[in-house]
Amino acid sequence: MRGLVIKNTGSIYLVQTDDGRQVECKIKGSFRLKGIKSTNPVVIGDNVLIDDNAGVAYITDIEQRRNYMIRRSTNLSKQSHILAANLDLLMMVITVNYPRTTTIFIDRCLATAEAYNIPALLVFNKTDRYSDDDVEYMKALMTLYQSINYQCLKICALTGEGLDRLRSVLQGKITLLSGHSGVGKSTIINRLLPDANLKTAEISEYHLKGMHTTTFSEMLPLPDGGYVIDTPGIKGFGTIEMSGAEVSHYFPEIFRFASKCRFADCTHTNEPDCAVLEAVKQHYISESRYHSYLNILEDKETGKYRAAF
Numbered sequence: 001m002r003g004l005v006i007k008n009t010g011s012i013y014l015v016q017t018d019d020g021r022q023v024e025c026k027i028k029g030s031f032r033l034k035g036i037k038s039t040n041p042v043v044i045g046d047n048v049l050i051d052d053n054a055g056v057a058y059i060t061d062i063e064q065r066r067n068y069m070i071r072r073s074t075n076l077s078k079q080s081h082i083l084a085a086n087l088d089l090l091m092m093v094i095t096v097n098y099p100r101t102t103t104i105f106i107d108r109c110l111a112t113a114e115a116y117n118i119p120a121l122l123v124f125n126k127t128d129r130y131s132d133d134d135v136e137y138m139k140a141l142m143t144l145y146q147s148i149n150y151q152c153l154k155i156c157a158l159t160g161e162g163l164d165r166l167r168s169v170l171q172g173k174i175t176l177l178s179g180h181s182g183v184g185k186s187t188i189i190n191r192l193l194p195d196a197n198l199k200t201a202e203i204s205e206y207h208l209k210g211m212h213t214t215t216f217s218e219m220l221p222l223p224d225g226g227y228v229i230d231t232p233g234i235k236g237f238g239t240i241e242m243s244g245a246e247v248s249h250y251f252p253e254i255f256r257f258a259s260k261c262r263f264a265d266c267t268h269t270n271e272p273d274c275a276v277l278e279a280v281k282q283h284y285i286s287e288s289r290y291h292s293y294l295n296i297l298e299d300k301e302t303g304k305y306r307a308a309f
Helices: 029-033 103-115 132-147 163-170 185-192 244-250 252-258 275-281 287-302
Strands: 002-008 013-017 022-027 047-051 057-062 068-072 080-085 089-094 120-124 151-154 174-178 217-221 227-230
Touching (some): 013 047, 013 057, 022 047, 068 103, 080 174, 089 103, 089 163, 103 120, 103 287, 120 132, 132 151, 151 163, 163 185, 174 185, 185 227, 244 252, 252 275, 252 287, 275 287
Parallel strands (some): 022 057, 089 120, 089 174, 120 151
Antiparallel strands (some): 002 013, 002 047, 002 217, 013 022, 047 057, 217 227
């Protein structure tokens, strides 16, 4: 029997079958040994085959994924953690304050989305809380990412500002919500899906960082078609499954200038006649994006990863 994984609580997977039923499934221990080097061999959005003839339903196989969103696992005994699979859109929820989302975090997520051909949407939330300086910084970030052809929206989940536009963008798509704890993902979902009743929490006013309210991943149907995938908030985003030579390919503006470098294997760090370095100097490539590129390169060279705080 075939179905779609719509919820993962750690040990139990809720599968919506092709005939409309929802079946709680487990995976057998041997399933974990099929060369899947991940903390979670089955993920939200997977199309799977299940066997429920023995009284207990088991997932027996995963269909090929067309894409997935992956990050370095915080569990050092594993290599990776896949957030979700078979996505139409990555929606990054960003706050320039309360808490602050760093450009390094944004760019790591975007580079991974580029690597797996997942379109990205940047949603700037909590516009009601920003000072004049915060608003100017938000406008500057939106201008930067729009210049690289990333779609940006500004919303206020509490007041409803911008939500009609967001609904139209999400309609008919399978969308993964990503962002730090405290940026308002659960509040946005409660606005889009009034019956969801997801728990929300205030951020720490002392540290200006969010507190986790979502503890498991779940795919939620939108009223006008499509799904949003709610996942626990994450502090840092470690890139994985990309070599140092590939990193520049996932920064569109760097990749565009790289073809003009003198050396085909230019790393865009200290080589002579590097078109990328010249573009940074001339402000055709932003310093923040170039810094994020170098930050990911450092991961690849040292094998280490530090959270973007």
